[in-house]
Amino acid sequence: MSWTFASQAFISAAAVITLFISARALGPAGLGMLALVETFVRVVDLIVRLEPWQAVIRFAIRAEVNDDRAALLRLVKLSLMIDAAGGFLAGMICILLAGLVAPMVGLPAEEGPRYIYLVAAGLFFSFRPTAVAILRVFDRFDILAKIDFASAILRVGLTALAWQGGWGIWAFLVILFLQSLIEGITALFFAIRILHGRGYEGVLAANGLAAIRENPGFLRLLWNSNFNVILRQSTNRFDVLVLGAMMNPAAVGMYQLGKRVMNRVSKLAAPVRQTIYPELARLWEEGRIAAFRRLVIIVSLGILGLQLVIAIPVMLNIEPIIITVFGQEFAEAGPVMNILLISSIVLASGVVLNPALLSMGKDRLLVLVTLGSTILFAASFLPMVHYFGVEGAAFSNLLFNLFWTVGCIFGFRKKRHSASLF
Known part of the structure; x- marks a missing residue:
């Protein structure tokens, strides 16, 4: 709790600072366009991609209590499969619908779809839900806190650079993409290390679909x-x-x-x-x-x-x-x-x-x-x-x-x- 709360308090402060910089740099209209792009991508991701971490935690806790390592590995493999399929599907739908949606919600007809393409590309690397499940099952909230802490610092720094450089809305869109990329991959890297450190080997070789049958x-x-x-x-x-x-x-x-x-x-x-x-x-x-x-x-x-x-x-x-x-x-x-x-x-x-x-x-x-x-x-x-x-x-x-x-x-x-x- 202490790790997570300290991290969230800092992240909230950093987010307000980032919002302050974005508002000063872009004004109400620019901030509104940035919000429309991010919101559309997140809406599609929200509807299309099923995040497995809540279900994985619920059944992985049972496997951990029963000391069934093979069952836990199968759950993790299933979670990775769900993340990969969902991220790909969400990203493709955003790209295919960008030209239609952009003018409908008030984005520029020519540049608006390109804004969406860039931010949507980050969805192809969305493996954070699996990482969240692994790290929370093993009570490693400190790792998630450190990753989010570093990501918040990076975003504040890049946003300040974009403001001072007068780089416009494209720079802020690139920052959104980079944040999505970092959050989607970094946590998974550390989660797999925790699994290996606890003796859980062979995630990729596990039968993910079997986890569905054995976890009614x-x-x-x-x-x-x-x-x-x-x-x-x-x-x-x-x-x-x-x-x-x-x-x-x-x-x-x-x-x-x-x-x-x-x-x-x-x-x-x-x-x-x-x-x-x-x-x-x-x-x-x-x-x-x-x-x-x-x-x-x-x-x-x-x-x-x-x-x-x-x-x-x-x-x-x-x-x-x-x-x-x-x-x-x-x-x-x-x-x-x-x-x-x-x-x-x-x-x-x-x-x-x-x-x-x-x-x-x-x-x-x-x-x-x-x-x-x-x-x-x-x-x-x-x-x-x-x-x-x-x-x-x-x-x-x-x-x-x-x-x-x-x-x-x-x-x-x-x-x-x-x-x-x-």
């Missing part, structure tokens, strides 16, 4: 966990594209500024989700229900209390902070940022509920809650934007997180009651 429920969990993420992240991705189609790139830039800053705030709770999932899976697998319950409740309340202490002073002084950090051009982003800050507090406070429900085998319930939240978001987004502009988009985001958190709490309590946890 793997494909269901793979689909449900990713479908849940797809639904959740769609509110964080499609809103930018739809806003680009409805408004101009400058408005997208305002919205993106608020989202990026507030997302970094909510990501400060990400170390909890990352480190607690393997522990919750172990507690549930071992039948230690009381400890499982206490961990979820104490961590959730602790995150909420900490956020309120930090967020309230920021919300009261949001406009002067924006003008000082990002410039007068972004002064109108204050109301948007305050709404998104409340939304991020709600999201981060319920961050433990996702891994808790997955550990309990309630992946179907998680999908239903997220589906209902997504339907509410989709139904409210267009009317909200029509009547309230960018602030309306932020309100829809808040509605999604409120509905999702309440639904997960209800599902968690229902499961505990039926399992005699009280």
Whole structure:
């Protein structure tokens, strides 16, 4: 937890610095175009590529508890196969659709597709999910933290160079590609080293498809966990594209500024989700229900209390902070940022509920809650934007997180009651 939290705190600070530099260098319109390119690539990647790490962790923990090394190696091989196929498919779809999508979302008709080609190329090297699964199963969160720490430093440095050199939007797109490349390969290299160091040899020779047969429920969990993420992240991705189609790139830039800053705030709770999932899976697998319950409740309340202490002073002084950090051009982003800050507090406070429900085998319930939240978001987004502009988009985001958190709490309590946890 200490490694991951320290890393995430630094990464969040570095991300805000990177956003500050990008905003100063590109202005609202340029920042909006950069956001549209990155969002489109991430949306396609999100929909097409199934990340196997959650399912792999769930079943690899069982193999580790049973000391079944061969079974764990087969799971890792299957994970690599899923990553390779998904990354290739997502990259090709981005490239094929670039010419059609670019003008539809407000990107330049001639240069826009080329922007997408460059960023999409990084998808062909997306092996990070497998690396995440391996390193988290063996409690090597420090390695992931160091890699993310180095990547954040590199991005800040390259962004500063691009700003000072006046290299324009192409330089910032190249930086996105390089970051994707580094994150996709470096973590896997260290994860394979950890496997070898622990005596797990022969990953490439293992029969990955056999892991599906010997782990009933793997494909269901793979689909449900990713479908849940797809639904959740769609509110964080499609809103930018739809806003680009409805408004101009400058408005997208305002919205993106608020989202990026507030997302970094909510990501400060990400170390909890990352480190607690393997522990919750172990507690549930071992039948230690009381400890499982206490961990979820104490961590959730602790995150909420900490956020309120930090967020309230920021919300009261949001406009002067924006003008000082990002410039007068972004002064109108204050109301948007305050709404998104409340939304991020709600999201981060319920961050433990996702891994808790997955550990309990309630992946179907998680999908239903997220589906209902997504339907509410989709139904409210267009009317909200029509009547309230960018602030309306932020309100829809808040509605999604409120509905999702309440639904997960209800599902968690229902499961505990039926399992005699009280």
